[in-house]
Amino acid sequence: MSKQIPVGISARHVHVTREHLDILFGEGYQLTVKKDLSQPGQYAANEQVDIVTEKGTFKNVRILGPERKQTQVEIALTDALKLGVNPPVRDSGDLKGSVGVTVIGPKGQVKIEEGVIVACRHIHMTPADAAEFGVKDKEIVKVCVGGDRGLIFDNVLVRVNDNFKLELHLDTDEGNAAKVSTGSTVAIVK
Structure with missing residues (x-):
């Protein structure tokens, strides 16, 4: 039998930039760790945001840290149906030409023009x-x-x-x- 690989199931989540974190949670806000993830240096933050389109909303979507160079929303295809969007299946970080959404935090909101993907x-x-x-x-x-x-x-x-x-x-x-x-x-x- 060949060597086994452990599985990690990834629910919908958001990665944010420093700039967007300031808008969503307030200037200088720092993410706080809820729990470490399996990949070294990655974590689920306590902070959550709402993801909104004209056709649907997901409330309390977890932010994953640390901060990224570009805000990215990763969803499953069934999530895309509820939001009424058609995101591409892509490797994380490959966001060019993807679809956008509005991200709402407790202090403000950000409309991203691209950044929503179904992670391959x-x-x-x-x-x-x-x-x-x-x-x-x-x-x-x-x-x-x-x-x-x-x-x-x-x-x-x-x-x-x-x-x-x-x-x-x-x-x-x-x-x-x-x-x-x-x-x-x-x-x-x-």
């Missing part, structure tokens, strides 16, 4: 992990999920960095389709 499923791994699995950064692989709703996820992006911890990231739609949750394990298939 991806595996975080270190260079040592990549060598063990025989893959490289930016490679596209397939992942096998076992169990009563077992399936094969195609088009899974491999992301390699010394600071990563081995984990497959799926959104809530993908996790529900395969009946997997954070802590489940999967395998790369070639």
